[in-house]
Each structure stands twice: as C-alpha cells, then as structure tokens.
Amino acid sequence: LFSVDERMNMLRQVTAHLPNVRVDSFQGLLVDFCRERNIVAVVKGLRAVSDFDYELQMAQMNSTLAGVETVFVPTAPAWSFLASSLVKEVAALGGDVEHLLPSAVHGQLMKRLAERTKP
Amino acid sequence: LFSVDERMNMLRQVTAHLPNVRVDSFQGLLVDFCRERNIVAVVKGLRAVSDFDYELQMAQMNSTLAGVETVFVPTAPAWSFLASSLVKEVAALGGDVEHLLPSAVHGQLMKRLAERTKP
Amino acid sequence: LFSVDERMNMLRQVTAHLPNVRVDSFQGLLVDFCRERNIVAVVKGLRAVSDFDYELQMAQMNSTLAGVETVFVPTAPAWSFLASSLVKEVAALGGDVEHLLPSAVHGQLMKRLAERTKP
Amino acid sequence: LFSVDERMNMLRQVTAHLPNVRVDSFQGLLVDFCRERNIVAVVKGLRAVSDFDYELQMAQMNSTLAGVETVFVPTAPAWSFLASSLVKEVAALGGDVEHLLPSAVHGQLMKRLAERTKP
Amino acid sequence: LFSVDERMNMLRQVTAHLPNVRVDSFQGLLVDFCRERNIVAVVKGLRAVSDFDYELQMAQMNSTLAGVETVFVPTAPAWSFLASSLVKEVAALGGDVEHLLPSAVHGQLMKRLAERTKP
Amino acid sequence: LFSVDERMNMLRQVTAHLPNVRVDSFQGLLVDFCRERNIVAVVKGLRAVSDFDYELQMAQMNSTLAGVETVFVPTAPAWSFLASSLVKEVAALGGDVEHLLPSAVHGQLMKRLAERTKP
Numbered sequence: 001l002f003s004v005d006e007r008m009n010m011l012r013q014v015t016a017h018l019p020n021v022r023v024d025s026f027q028g029l030l031v032d033f034c035r036e037r038n039i040v041a042v043v044k045g046l047r048a049v050s051d052f053d054y055e056l057q058m059a060q061m062n063s064t065l066a067g068v069e070t071v072f073v074p075t076a077p078a079w080s081f082l083a084s085s086l087v088k089e090v091a092a093l094g095g096d097v098e099h100l101l102p103s104a105v106h107g108q109l110m111k112r113l114a115e116r117t118k119p
Numbered sequence: 120l121f122s123v124d125e126r127m128n129m130l131r132q133v134t135a136h137l138p139n140v141r142v143d144s145f146q147g148l149l150v151d152f153c154r155e156r157n158i159v160a161v162v163k164g165l166r167a168v169s170d171f172d173y174e175l176q177m178a179q180m181n182s183t184l185a186g187v188e189t190v191f192v193p194t195a196p197a198w199s200f201l202a203s204s205l206v207k208e209v210a211a212l213g214g215d216v217e218h219l220l221p222s223a224v225h226g227q228l229m230k231r232l233a234e235r236t237k238p
Numbered sequence: 239l240f241s242v243d244e245r246m247n248m249l250r251q252v253t254a255h256l257p258n259v260r261v262d263s264f265q266g267l268l269v270d271f272c273r274e275r276n277i278v279a280v281v282k283g284l285r286a287v288s289d290f291d292y293e294l295q296m297a298q299m300n301s302t303l304a305g306v307e308t309v310f311v312p313t314a315p316a317w318s319f320l321a322s323s324l325v326k327e328v329a330a331l332g333g334d335v336e337h338l339l340p341s342a343v344h345g346q347l348m349k350r351l352a353e354r355t356k357p
Numbered sequence: 358l359f360s361v362d363e364r365m366n367m368l369r370q371v372t373a374h375l376p377n378v379r380v381d382s383f384q385g386l387l388v389d390f391c392r393e394r395n396i397v398a399v400v401k402g403l404r405a406v407s408d409f410d411y412e413l414q415m416a417q418m419n420s421t422l423a424g425v426e427t428v429f430v431p432t433a434p435a436w437s438f439l440a441s442s443l444v445k446e447v448a449a450l451g452g453d454v455e456h457l458l459p460s461a462v463h464g465q466l467m468k469r470l471a472e473r474t475k476p
Numbered sequence: 477l478f479s480v481d482e483r484m485n486m487l488r489q490v491t492a493h494l495p496n497v498r499v500d501s502f503q504g505l506l507v508d509f510c511r512e513r514n515i516v517a518v519v520k521g522l523r524a525v526s527d528f529d530y531e532l533q534m535a536q537m538n539s540t541l542a543g544v545e546t547v548f549v550p551t552a553p554a555w556s557f558l559a560s561s562l563v564k565e566v567a568a569l570g571g572d573v574e575h576l577l578p579s580a581v582h583g584q585l586m587k588r589l590a591e592r593t594k595p
Numbered sequence: 596l597f598s599v600d601e602r603m604n605m606l607r608q609v610t611a612h613l614p615n616v617r618v619d620s621f622q623g624l625l626v627d628f629c630r631e632r633n634i635v636a637v638v639k640g641l642r643a644v645s646d647f648d649y650e651l652q653m654a655q656m657n658s659t660l661a662g663v664e665t666v667f668v669p670t671a672p673a674w675s676f677l678a679s680s681l682v683k684e685v686a687a688l689g690g691d692v693e694h695l696l697p698s699a700v701h702g703q704l705m706k707r708l709a710e711r712t713k714p
Contacts, residue, residue, distance in 0.1 A: 028569045028570060029566065029569045032569075032571075043666075046651075046667070048172050048175075048176065049172060049648060050526070052641075053524050053526040054526070056641075056669050057524065057557045057559065057562065058562075059669050060556075060671075060672045061557055061562060061566065063669075063671070070669065071666045071668050072669075073664065073665075073667075074651050074654050074658075074665065076655075076658070077316055077319050077655045080315050081175070081176045081180055081183070081315050082180075083176065086177075086180060090184065093147045093148045095150065095151075096184065100183070162309075165290075175284075178312050179312065188311065189311075190281070190310065191284070191309065191311075191312075192307065192308075192309050192310075193298065193308065193310075196435055196437050196438050197434055197435035198434070199437065200532070200535075200537055205537060209505065209541065212504045213504060213508070214505050214541055215541065219540070267451060267452050269452065270450075270451070286648050286652065294405075295405065295438045295440065297438075299438055299439075299443060302438070303452055318655075319651070319652045319655035319656055320656075321652065328624065328656065328660065331623045332624060333626065333627075338659070385688045386688045386689060388690065389688075389689070389690075400547075403532075410643050414643065414678065416676075417550065417553045417676035418677075420550075420552070421676070421694075421695070422690055427550065428548065429547065429550075430546075430548075431532050431535050431546065431548075433536075433539070553673055553676050554673035556675065557672050
C-alpha cells in the first residue's frame with residue numbers, strides 16, 4: 001500500500017518528538033546492515049505466542065550468522081491484537097480504524113485507499 | 120472450488136433438519152453485517168491451539184470496532200484434525216474422504232473434482 | 239484467602255447491577271451441577287493460549303461425560319495478563335492492586351491481608 | 358492411588374493380547390535404565406501442544422545425557438483430552454468414567470475409591 | 477530452486493554412508509505411497525511447537541485415511557532454528573550459510589544462486 | 596538445595612570475568628526493588644514457548660504496576676532444553692551433568708548432594 005519512502009516518512013512523523021530515534025532502511029540481510037553500522041542488538045516487539053515461535057527462529061539465525069542478538073519487548077496488552085495487515089484489511093473494507101492509528105498515519109491511509117477505489 | 124451460492128446451498132442441505140439455522144452471506148466487514156442485523160455475538164468453532172491465536176486477534180478487533188463479542192465452541196475431539204482445505208487437498212489427490220463429509224457435500228465435491236480433471 | 243461464602247458475597251456485590259446474574263456454588267462435579275439444573279452450556283473466560291490447552295481438555299471431558307458444552311469468551315485484551323493468583327501474590331507483597339480490582343473486592347482483600355500479618 | 362506393582366499388574370492385564378509387550382519398572386534415571394538394557398530409543402505418546410514443550414525438553418536432555426533418542430506418537434484424536442489425573446479426579450467425585458478406561462482398570466479404580474471413602 | 481531429481485541426488489550424496497537409507501519420491505497422497513509399499517509408519521522431524529500443531533493434524537488425517545501412523549523425532553536443539561526456506565532466503569541475500577549445510581549441498585546451492593543472478 | 600547467599604556466591608564466581616555484572620538479591624516485589632534503584636527495565640532469558648506465556652503475564656503486570664519494562668533475550672538454541680530444576684533432578688538421580696554447568700557450580704552441586712545422602 002505504501003512505498004518504503006512513504007513508510008519512512010510516516011515513521012519520522014510519529015517519532016518526531018523522540019530525539020534519539022533515527023529511521024533508516026536497508027536491502028539484503030539485516031545482519032549485514034548491523035555489521036556495517038556496528039549494531040550489536042536488534043529490538044523487536046512481541047504480541048502473541050504465535051509471533052514468538054517465528055521470531056525466535058529468526059533471532060537464533062541472526063545470532064548464528066553474525067553474533068547479532070535480538071531482544072524482545074512485549075506489546076502493551078491493550079494493543080496485543082493489532083497487526084498492521086489486519087488494520088489495513090479492516091480499513092479497506094470501510095471499518096473505522098481512527099482510534100487504532102496515529103492521526104497522521106490515519107489521514108494518509110484514508111487518502112491512499114480513496115485513490116485506489118477511484119475509477 | 121465452490122462459489123458462495125454453491126456453498127450456501129450445501130450448508131442449507133446439511134442444516135435442513137435444524138429449524139433455527141439460517142444461512143446468509145455478506146460482503147465487507149463482519150461487524151457491519153452484525154450491526155445491520157443487531158447481532159451482538161459471533162460463534163466460532165475452535166480446533167487447535169494454532170487456531171486460537173489468530174481467532175483471538177480477530178475477536179478482539181471486532182470487539183474494539185463495534186462491540187461485537189465472539190464466543191468460541193471447541194470441536195469434538197474426534198474431528199479436531201479436520202480442516203476444509205486439508206479435506207479438499209486429500210480429495211483432489213484421490214484420497215477417500217467420504218467418512219469425513221456429509222454425504223450431500225461429498226457427492227458435490229466428487230462431481231466438481233471430476234469436472235476439473237476432464238480434458 | 240477467602241472462604242466460598244466470602245467469595246460468593248463479593249461476586250454478588252460486583253454483579254448487583256446485573257439483574258440476570260445469580261451466584262451459586264457446588265461440590266462434586268460441574269457436570270452433575272449442570273444436570274440437576276438442566277444447564278446445557280458453561281461459559282468460561284479465556285485469557286492466554288496456555289489457558290486454552292487445559293480448558294479445551296476440561297471442555298471435551300465435560301462434553302463426553304454429560305453432553306455439557308463449553309463456550310469460551312476471550313478477555314478484553316487490556317486485562318489479559320490478570321490472574322487472581324498473581325493479584326493476590328502482588329498484594330501480599332505490598333504491591334498496589336487497587337486499579338486491578340473492583341473497589342469492594344479491593345477493600346476486603348486489604349483487610350484480610352492486614353489481619354493475616356497481625357501478630 | 359495405586360502402587361507401582363498394582364500399576365504394572367494393570368498394564369499386564371490390558372496388554373496381555375500383545376505378545377511383544379513387556380512391562381517393567383525402574384528407579385533413578387530413565388537413561389540409566391536404557392543403558393543397562395541397550396535400549397536406544399524411548400516411545401512416548403503426545404496428546405496436546407502443552408505436552409510437547411515439556412516432553413521436548415526431556416527428550417533433548419536424555420539425548421544429551423546418554424544418546425537415548427525419543428520418538429513421539431500422537432494420540433488418536435478422539436482421546437486427546439484424556440489424562441490419567443483428570444480421569445481419577447472425575448471418578449473420585451462420582452463421575453462415570455467406565456467408557457474411558459479398559460474394564461479391568463475401571464473395576465480396580467472403583468474398588469480402590471470405595472475402600473478410601475469407607476469409614 | 478531445485479527439481480525433485482536434484483533434491484534426490486543431494487539426499488543420496490549426504491546419506492551415502494548410511495547403508496539402510498533409500499531415497500525415493502512420489503506423486504499424489506503419502507498414504508497411497510505407503511499402502512503400495514506396505515509402509516506402516518512415517519517418521520518426521522519436529523523442530524518447534526508451531527510445527528507440531530500442523531504435523532499433528534496431518535498425522536491424524538493419515539491415520540484416519542489409511543491406518544498409517546506417524547512418529548516424530550525432535551531435532552537436536554542446536555539446529556532447532558533451521559528451516560530450509562530460511563536458509564535459502566539467507567543465502568539468496570548473500571548470507572554465509574556454509575556452516576548450516578552439508579558441504580555437497582552448499583556447493584550446489586551456491587552454484588544455482590550464481591546461475592540465477594547471471595544476466 | 597542452596598540458600599540465597601550460596602546462590603549469589605556461585606553467580607559471582609561464574610560472572611567474575613564480567614566487570615559490569617553486579618549480583619544482588621531482594622525480598623518483596625521486583626518492581627519495588629527496581630523503583631528504589633531507578634531501574635527502568637528487567638532483562639529475562641526465554642527458552643521455550645511455554646516460558647513466554649507466563650513471562651508475558653509477569654511483564655505486563657510489572658509494566659502496569661510501576662512502568663518497569665521487561666526485555667526478553669532468547670537462549671542459545673543448543674541450551675534451550677536446560678532448566679535448573681531439571682538439572683538438579685538429573686544430578687540427584689546420579690546423572691552426569693558436568694557438561695551442563697560451569698565447573699565451580701558443578702563442584703558445589705556434587706558436594707551438596709553428597710552431604711544430603713549421607714546417613
């Protein structure tokens with residue numbers, strides 16, 4: 001729905017008040033991105049048990065490939081059911097997702113979906 | 120394999136002896152379908168733990184979007200391994216699924232698969 | 239920490255505004271309690287995946303023993319981490335659980351814990 | 358509820374028609390029992406996902422300690438909800454578990470529970 | 477990435493030192509393959525809990541269809557994070573997977589990926 | 596098996612080469628310990644999926660009680676089956692756990708178990 005540049009811009013908007021956040025992108029392997037920048041650990045959010053099994057597999061692969069460790073931070077329980085794919089699907093079918101998104105992101109999502117359904 | 124109308128007809132056949140069952144279909148969001156008909160709760164079957172994680176996510180989204188609650192009913196254990204996708208796959212490869220389906224559904228599945236493999 | 243009678247009283251207090259709730263207790267098997275009262279289904283809350291495995295086992299046993307079905311209702315996600323044993327443990331160690339309990343229950347829990355630690 | 362000897366006798370009764378089954382018992386570590394008898398693999402039943410996590414841990418420990426491998430055989434789905442602890446609990450509360458046990462075992466369970474509740 | 481014949485050849489290479497291994501392939505249902513050869517049991521590796529749920533479903537279907545039992549052998553824990561799809565993905569992005577594969581397989585994977593990216 | 600002081604001494608021995616590790620103990624709630632020392636996050640190891648469900652519950656409770664976040668670090672896969680309770684149980688039954696423990700800890704475990712079984 002959004003290009004990498006569009007996503008990075010949205011992330012920059014919603015993290016603008018956090019001085020120690022930098023938004024970046026990469027192609028190829030995450031561990032190569034980490035090695036080039038001397039990044040020793042990756043932080044990931046965890047929502048549900050089903051996330052955990054896959055993320056653990058990725059974490060152990062990245063540790064084996066390049067010594068990059070992964071630390072997991074659990075989602076606040078009130079938002080544990082939110083997945084971006086589900087939010088996009090609900091919005092595309094006309095559901096009201098305004099309370100589930102930062103308002104800047106919500107505006108752009110509405111605009112993009114309106115463009116898509118135009119003749 | 121079957122259109123929405125074909126599926127609804129099969130459901131009507133196998134529930135014909137249950138006077139309080141009505142078969143319906145919808146487009147768009149389940150919660151919109153519920154709101155239009157003043158439906159306050161959705162009943163879903165649960166087979167395995169892996170179903171639960173995804174269904175819980177959907178249930179919490181629907182509760183948040185429109186106050187529609189979901190109640191889960193566990194499958195009889197003897198049928199807990201049955202998924203419609205698996206049954207269709209086995210039948211397409213020539214496996215005998217007669218004991219796994221209502222006979223009206225089995226007949227239509229065999230007929231459809233025979234049509235598909237015709238030259 | 240609380241007797242059956244004390245728990246029933248607390249449940250009556252916090253459900254007093256719900257006219258269709260009746261609080262009762264039983265000894266022996268849940269399915270016998272259901273049979274004597276012509277109860278055909280039991281409703282249980284589900285918090286996490288780990289609850290589900292055990293509850294599914296109980297549900298299938300009760301269905302086999304007496305045809306009593308169990309329907310599961312998921313917890314609101316914001317409270318999915320709350321277990322009564324955890325709340326009691328935190329309170330016993332001096333943690334503030336006021337925001338996690340109905341206020342009538344909180345008062346009685348504080349009183350009981352104070353009695354217990356008296357010389 | 359039953360001593361090791363009583364359990365072994367019940368197992369011998371219910372496997373009497375299987376000529377290649379031998380019932381034995383041991384004290385100490387399973388891997389030592391295996392080593393003394395040149396047993397290279399242990400077969401265990403698996404009922405639910407929650408069994409699997411613990412059994413996998415034991416299997417990997419036994420493989421590390423003594424090269425003893427564990428192979429898992431899944432329960433027939435119709436019995437996946439049966440745990441001996443649950444059956445004993447239901448029977449002790451007066452539930453009818455006759456259809457859940459071999460008849461020889463059922464008889465001895467009923468007799469033992471009757472002895473226990475005698476004055 | 478590899479045809480069935482290429483995969484069978486790689487399997488033959490890495491199992492050449494095991495005299496009781498035979499590599500074969502089939503089309504259609506696994507249970508039909510078993511029936512034609514009087515195979516009574518299938519052995520499958522299990523890595524993670526998320527594997528188990530799906531494999532249990534398949535095992536119970538195969539048992540129901542043709543009495544073919546499935547026995548599961550857990551992966552050595554040091555390799556529990558390895559999935560062939562993940563290894564291929566990492567290799568395609570330039571990651572070093574030499575320590576994760578038998579050397580004969582690694583050579584052919586590198587060769588195939590090099591052919592694919594040629595102009 | 597070991598007192599809090601004995602455990603702290605063993606932890607100090609096995610972390611002696613890590614200058615930024617300090618071993619401490621507390622009574623009462625973890626979140627109170629954190630508050631008194633301005634600790635904003637707790638790091639915990641995660642082995643298996645079954646750990647995760649319980650740890651997530653604790654993490655969300657601690658976040659709610661005092662804003663203390665929990666970050667999870669996965670175990671190296673080769674040690675994912677190791678739990679201290681299992682190691683102690685195996686050792687008590689005479690199993691060789693030398694390769695599963697730091698040698699200083701192993702020595703003290705052997706000594707303690709020998710004392711316990713003395714007449």
